[in-house]
Structure formats: C-alpha cells, structure tokens
Amino acid sequence: MMCEPVNEEERDMPELPEVENVKRILSPQLTGRRITGVNAIWPGVIAYPSPEEFSRAAVGAQITGMERRGKFLTIRLGDGGCIRLHLRMTGALLAAPADYPVEKYTHLRISLDDGSELRFSDMRRFGRFWLFRAGETDTVSGIERLGPEPLPALTADELCALLGSRKKPIKECLLDQAMIAGIGNIHGDEILYLAGISPKRPASSLDGKEWLRLSEAIPAELAAAIGHLAMTPEEYLAGGGKEYRDEPYLAVYGHAGEPCPRCGTVIEKTVLAGRGSCYCPNCQR
DNA sequence: CCAACCCCCTGAACGC
C-alpha cells in the first residue's frame, strides 16, 4: 500500500554550491569577530596542528574574512594565519547564539567575542580542521593539489586541455579534484545530464561540440544550484547548517528507475569511480 | 604514473 516516502536520499554531501552557500551566509556573521575560546569536544576533528596548538593560535585572533576554494573553506585571521576546514560528507558549520540548542554530533565549538559560537557538527566524523600561522604553507590539507575553479567558467578549450587526454570515464574526471575543483557526485551527474553526455564516455572521446556543451553545463548547473540554496541566516540556522533544502530541480541524481523529465526514458544507474551515477541512456550519449 | 583497494564512520536499508 501507500507507504510513507522512504529513502529521502541524503541531502547533505556538500559540494561547491553548498560550500559556497555556507560561506555566503557565515562570512558576514563571522567577519570582524574575535575568537575567545576553542572547545574541541572530539579532538580528532582537528587535523593540524595539535588541538592544543590550534586553540593557542586561534584564541585572540580576529576573523577578517572567509573564502572558498573547491570544497574547502578558509577563515582568514587578522594575524596572517588562517583556519581551514573541509565538510566532507556530513559536516555542517553554523554560527549560533551561545544558548542556542547544540546540534547532535557537534565536535567543535569556537566562541566569539559577541557571545555567539561557531559550531561544527559531523555525524560521520570525516570533516577536518587545520590551522596555519602567518607565513606557514599548507601542505597537509590537500588544497594545493586542487585543479582550477569551475566558476565563473572554464572555456571548452580549457576543459579539453585539462581532461581531453584522459581515457577515464568523463564522470570520474569531473569528480577528480585535481582536475577540476569542487564538483561532487550529485552535481557531476546533473552536469553530464545537462551536457547530454554519458558518464561512461572516455574523456578522450569527446568532440568539440561536446566540450562546448560541457563548458556551458558546468557553470549553468553550479550557478543554478547556488541560486537554489540561497536562504536567510535564520533559515540556515534553523536547518542546523545542513538542511540544503530539497533540490527538486535535480533531473537525474537520485532518480534511478524514474522517467527522464525530458524524454521519459527510465533513468539508469551505474557505478563509476565507486560512486553511483545516474543518467538518461537516451539523452546522454 | 596509475589502478585497485583500504580506511575512516554511522544510519538506513535489507535479510532472516
């Protein structure tokens, strides 16, 4: 009979658009604040340096801004240092009044001079924080291995130069952060759907028209996703910083077995790079 | 240089 809608397909998995959204919401709230305390409830969340050194260097520093690079967030500090973090699968970052209910799985609480707190929660404990002091080079987080940013846009020629010699499936290339930064499984599937390219196609087999369509689909998908995620800081806080809202515009991701919104063909699912990949076998060749 | 595989971690889904 009619069961309740099961399997709500997890809506976390922050990728570039979700991380950009976090930055846009939190940056105004954090910029100008001074860090007054660090409480690493689960010390493992701090990858570098030690939790004690992290706390010592962070306390007293003023936050001067926030940046995104790929799926990394960087909190700039007035002393020339920075705090860097990666949400990975289920991480969520939010700014809350000190007396605001604490999310389950909260591993780190950074108190600020206006009485608010920057909090990090992460059910699967994959997310990590790093802190680098002025002049210190980050060689541990992996940020230096990232490929170029896909926004505002990469041209067809640039994409072809980046990926065109790869024999791996194009989907695997899109997910490889060293080739292009920020694209994950969800938006990777959507990008290939928009471009009308099968995720299984070897990158080296794409022709000029396809590189052009891909160069248009990447920023179209990412920018649209960022737009869909726009919300007020209040909405963001109420959602625990991880409620990225339903993304009903998703055409193929999470829709295996359902009809393609464009042609009605049943969406198929395959595994590439160990990740489920949904696509329309008719629209994507 | 690259592919294959493991690991981290937990809740949801599944099987009996």
Next chain:
DNA sequence: TGCGTTCAGGGGGTTG
C-alpha cells in the same frame, strides 16, 4: 519484533 549484515561516500593513503 529484533538483531546482524551490508553499504554509501570524499578524499587521503598504501600497495602492486
């Protein structure tokens, strides 16, 4: 009804 098993998934690391 309940318990044990399987699995996803970003990205770093190791092995072959």
